[in-house]
Amino acid sequence: MTTPDKTAVVQVLRDISLLLQMKGENPFRSRAYDTAADRIAGLSEDLGALVREGRLQELPGIGQAIADKVSELLTTGKLAYYDTLRAEFPPGVLELVQVPDLGPKKALVLARQLGVDGVDALEKACREGRVRQLSGFGEKSEAKILAGVELYRRTRTPRRLLGEVMPVAERLLESIKTAPGVIRASVGGSLRRRAETVGDVDLIASAPDANAVFDAFSRAPEVAQVIGRGESKCSVRLREKDLQVDLRVLPDEDFATALHHFTGSKAHHVRLRGLAHERGLKISEWGIHRDDGTKLHVPDEVAFYRLLGMQYIPPELREDTGEIEAALEGRLPEDLVTMEDIQGAVHAHSTWSDGKNSLEEMARAAQALGLKFLTVTEHSQAAIYAGGLKEDDLRRQWDEIDRVNDTVKGVRLLKGIEVDILESGALDYSDGVLEKLEVVIGSIHVRHGMDEEQMTRRLLQAFDNPHLHILGHPTGRLIQNREPYPVRMEAVLDKAAERGVVVEVNGKPERLDLKTEHVRMALQRGVKLVVSCDAHRASDLANLAFAVATARRGWARRGDILNTLPAEQFITTLRKQRAA
Template identity: 75%
Template sequence: MNPNTLDKAAVAKILRELSLLLQLKGENAFKVRAYDTAADRILGMTQDLGALVREGRLQELPGIGQGLAEKISELVSTGKLGFHEELKAEFPPGLLEMLQLPDMGPKKAMALWRELQVGSVADLERACREGRVRALKGFGAKSEAKILEGIALHQRAQGKRKLLGDVLPTVEGLLELLRAAPGVVRVSPAGSVRRRAETVGDVDLLASAPQAGPVLDVLANAPGVAVLIGKGESKCSVRMTEADLQVDLRVLPDEDFATALHHFTGSKAHHVRLRGMGQDKGLKISEWGVHQEDGTKLPIRDEADIYRLLGMQYVPPELREDSGEIEAALEGRLPEDLVSLEDVLGVVHCHSTWSDGKNSLEEMARAAQALGLKYLTVTEHSQAAVYAGGLKEDDLKRQWDEIDRVNAAVPGLRLLKGIEVDILESGALDYRDSVLERCELVIGSVHIRHSMNEEQMTQRLLNAMDNPHLNIIGHPTGRLIHEREPYPVRMEAVLDKAAARGVVMEVNGKPARLDLKAEHVRQAVQRGVKLVVSADAHRREDLNHLVFAVATARRGWARKGEVLNTLPADRFISTLKGLRC
């Protein structure tokens, strides 16, 4: 096998680059879309890509014709594509990075390149600060300021913390390898990954085994390792190709595993508080164990033993932020029934090919069924979302007919008839009440005009909640981590109104959203506002976003009973409706 061959993710990345490069050249939309479609097909396929190439069967994939099949075959077989290299040579190398900036499309990028010779993010920042961008037709001073804001967001994201959703698949793959390593007794992630923080820096892994060497070798030689940073007697550090991620593995005797895991999980503030409490009781708590004043080492089988010694409840990793969890655990007030992934019966907030989704209703239904879920809410975009293929009112009846057919074809999984309706600038909803009242559930979301000021945006959401057919507020702050700041809104006022009106708040699991964020989840719970954990799924694979929604809800201290899609479908719908009565 050629060592330069590419996997599915790398092939899809180059196909998407080709789409962008063709857009820069001004190619027609049909030709451009073909590359994005091919990338989607490659990422979504379950077959072995190399086998399809070797057997000449790529054209069996929908949307991949002879020309694309030849290009993909060249990529997979040789690790590069001449056509890709030729296109890249036509533009400054920094132009593709410019396209990663918020609101920076190919037309804008090309205008900047042609008129100002701006070919990189650094060039663009310089041109903005010198006031040259505002002089261009179609830009202006406001555009210039907005570009600078986007550059600042982009720079904060580069070389810094990564989205949990981008990191977790790599971590889980490594954990699977380490569990099978010689002599391994226990293995776990630590740090921000284990606490399920929104973003992750370096990744800490811990394992226990009689001998560290063979376990460290497994990480050092793992697939996807780009650089071996260092390997000693008990620690190995590598940099992974995927996400440019540094991973540190420590291997220690099993008797020290629990205290080391607690120490490296953090947070630092939580651990410092516990060490101080230990000292008050004559105990020294460290990664090497728990010792009495006379040096006697106490047996610690698991982390719960540490908390028992301190006279408090066990604190789950997601809550260890020194944000009141220690006081609650000392008083026995910490929730012991935090929502778990196993509690969730249905997935909320899903799109299909009826709007901007990538899979059909039946494909989404069967994927949800395979995950053991019992229902899936079909909530396409509404008519105002033209950019996302939003449905006209008349389209809903046709879609509901298809939902009935899929429900008959996929036993054990129920599709619910809903809509993600746009909340317009006034707070009005995008469909007439006579349409909304026939839906089994209605999610209301803000998708445009994020630039409204705090008072305007707050009033927009408050007005929306006056509509008796609105059940759920979707991604309530509109943020995209590293890409777009949340729109200004008085969340306390929104949550107070939700509590009074019986409106449910979404905890959106899309890794770039995680919206509501944990602190707002906690504020909602304190007010008695009910929640749903959602996937915001636009393709089958996105159903796994439930993992991140549940993690965020747990970080906000949400119990199972506070999350409505832990209920069976009929009770879920009746509860949503009943809250608005």
């Protein structure tokens, strides 16, 4: 038996309120459960302690009867009253009421008369035209319910990491490009903007016959279910990660404007619509039109922005964070860093610490990607949990690095370390060892719970060590799993600029650290960056693409990223940065 937490208790109380409304009970009675749910949801004290001490009913709006039910739920893990009440209704009805604008009574009618037992069944009934046949419903009701279902899915679908979604989307995109008649195809939405997390996937294609493309799309091995299909849009759910993918197919003359429209962001579009209006233009996914209805030729997105009197804005920058003003004034960076600019991968582990591949395997994987160097940066001795290296182990590893460099041609392994920044701000090796290394990354791996002042002081102290070249994953965050540790980032970046410390943009999908806003802060201070893969296996070298995307979102240019340099110049520049 699992003891319910506060969130589960609140949900049961809200469910009871809905079920009572379906029964037609006195509205004051159902409202009492909603009030109790609100009170408990807003509690700062421990709910279990209040129940044990018999103080729950002291809260405004919670009487003895509801307090007893909460006590039963917390004590036994279930509530007999709730189970009995729920048994009076068709299964799935509580899911139906989560659809926007579908109240409890209408949900009950649909469940009882059509036998729909959830949102998927409700959508199917609407698309088959069965809902409009019920008394009190019609075509408009059906269309409104379908719109509510789509909104429900969008708000309920958990957002997934960019690095989880991108490979799946790219496989689908490649299959669409080979579908009958397809002229152009691209990903859109937050995925094209390379946002940290993605809700669902938008794909846009141009072809003379949408149906032929939809047929091929629906048969793709990744597709588990077709959940909707119209004249220009087909929506499916994938087997992998339960992702929803929306494919839109339009005539090629509308491809550029459709791609732009479905890339977003919403805030960026709102601003552009205002600019278009000032020029006597209207923009939509179906093209750019003059006020008199004349449709303008828009072959690509470069032409789209030119019609609005501005530079082309890359998808990663379309967030209404100053890119529009810069593009209008012709000062938007046109040399944003690209994957093709990157000569070496920074931040990699091998079987010497907690990596999964040998040094030679890592070198050959880097060679296969066309990289010219790879920094070997194992964990340091304090990181016992990650197989951190003692100083003697580190020296032995140097001999193996030399052997691999003699064996694998075209790529060079650099001797480095990811040294722990200890609680005091000291580094986890002696200066005598650190000065012999070509690349020293300093990272925090433990004691994330220090307060903002302590953590800031810890990092600033580390920067005083002249052998520290790069600050690794600067905020320690794990997206959706761990908040960044508290730190005064302005102070950290100010001192990095002063001391010549380079800052990492970590491409591990759950990190992406520095995040976009901090990349811009760093660049404004003249801080140099590296894009890194934080590789623990050969396949993780692909994380470089996510680091590059994050750097681009922060407006980083080629010259801002040091691993765009050849290996020897990279090493020399790291040292010069610290000596300046």
